Amino acid sequence: MSDSESEAGVSPPSGKAGGVPEPAPVLNARGLVKSFLSGKQRLEVLRGVDLDVVAGESVSIRGESGSGKSTLLNLLAGLDSPDTGSLAWSGEPVAADRRAAFLGMVFQSFYLIPEIDALANVLMAARIGGKLGGRERERGRELLARVGLSERGHHLPAELSGGERQRVALARALMNSPKLILADEPTGNLDEHTGDAVIELLLGLCAETKTALVLVTHNVAHAKKTQRSLFLHEGVLR
């Protein structure tokens, strides 16, 4: 674990000197506790996680297998609810209705819909968000071009390589101009070279669009590329 990991804690980077106010956190988690029943035994996976992420910031979370990284990400995404603790997106309570507009998600297994082509997969986020017009279609094409797939928009996922599929997933995550992207081991199914390229692209896109990023990864090198690197150990972020 690097020094920055051990010292970073869960606070956002401090604001500039001279009394400039810190930017409002996009994500604000306080005291998240989550436990599961395993047989008759209750396993406490998260034991009071605090995390603030501000706009445009990139944070990586590492941890051993089974340490609860994905559980934490699901809580942050509002897909699961904590036993105790509070969570806010841009200062407001988490609501399923806000998810499409507020956050984008990238998964290890891409999860592209196989029956529709790459562009339609990207536009699916806008469809579910309830706004798909000419501007969104144009943005979808631009995003595909930005991830280097302008010529592959009408290809089905089955016709794309793993790296290409993940790039489509990145474009989909950015489609609704979210404030936060949650990426759960996005390079887990890719070779090292492709994985590096995908992380570079993800970080670059988030920086360009001032989108906050929470990246769950096993890869130390990828973690080091984020502005803040945290380690989940025994249910607590350090």
Next chain:
Amino acid sequence: MPWYLYLALKQLFPTGRRFPFFTAISILGVALGVAVLIIATSVMGGFGQKVREMTVDTQGDVQVRAEGLIENPAELQAQLAKIPGVVATTPFAEGPVGILFENKPQFPGLQGIDVTRVDKVVPIQRYIHYGTLDDLDDDSIILGSQLAIALGARVGNKVSIYSPLLWEKLNTNEIPIPRELRVVGYFEFGHQGLDSSVALVTLREMQDLYGLGHGVHGINIKIARGLDADMMAARINATFPPQAHLRARSWLDINQDFLFVLQFEKNMMFFLLMFIVVVAAFSVTSSLLISVVRKTREIGLLGALGGKPRHVAACFCFQGFLIGVGGTIVGLLLGFGFLHVRDDIVRIFTEITQSEAALERFYQFSHLPAYSDPAYVTAVIICTIVITTLAGLLPAWRAARLRPVEALRSE
């Protein structure tokens, strides 16, 4: 288009795939059910309509009979003609006789008709395929086509008629002398029962053969187009004094048992054949359930992207609906296509099995009639679409119950 409808369409008709196998099989299953329903109800409807047409064409819309004979038919006809809605009337007499030609006997029913008036009530001329009503006089007879074949009698031949009066003459030791009538034509209703067991003579001849004097057995009535036959029968009955012992009955009333059986058979066939659609719907349910299991992680993704459970459910329900609509359209095309060429198909089938004569004898008609009742077609369309949409409910419910976090984690 809402995302769940878009996705339902894409899951049924994936981009870039010309032949979506699951969709095609599901639609075909439903289509076969619809086609069989359309064919069966239309053919049953055709039989029913043919029988109805034939009944009206031979009996008129309303028939008046007395307990015994109607002794003064002219007076009664004049009285009937004054009733609003009555267009024309014609008297008739009827009864069984023996017909002999070259030692071949047949025992048909003989109908005595008023040749000057009958065509105003029942369009018998339409069914006379050889000769005309004008050829019929007191010394002639028109045979049903099958009866003529059974007797071997042709136009110009003379046949001997033995009426029941002749048996009475035997009792009084008189020598029974049959009436000799010349065959002047054949009629063919297309109904084997009528064509083989009915012959037409003039009313006067029938009155003579049965010793009726001027009496008749009944009066057939044609009513104005669009009027209800039952209502007209009731209106006519209201004009009869109780002591007249006359009773008017509509053709619907006279044949109510037979018509009920026809309708009951049609309804039962509709009900039973609808199970084909139900079975097809179960296969749609099964396929969609497999789809839900196979796409568990995609369903999780939809939730993660912000899709609501009810919209996920709508996606699968809409697939059932689309299969129902597609199956109904294809089924209607198949069904009506079959009906369009039904006679060719039946002809080929009967030629192969050499069963044309048996078919005619058994089913009474020389061709396969069909009438597609709009009410039944509508019922088939609505029932099929409702059933297949319901078939999507269970998979939809399963999909909606999936929690995104668990669905995304599933292997």
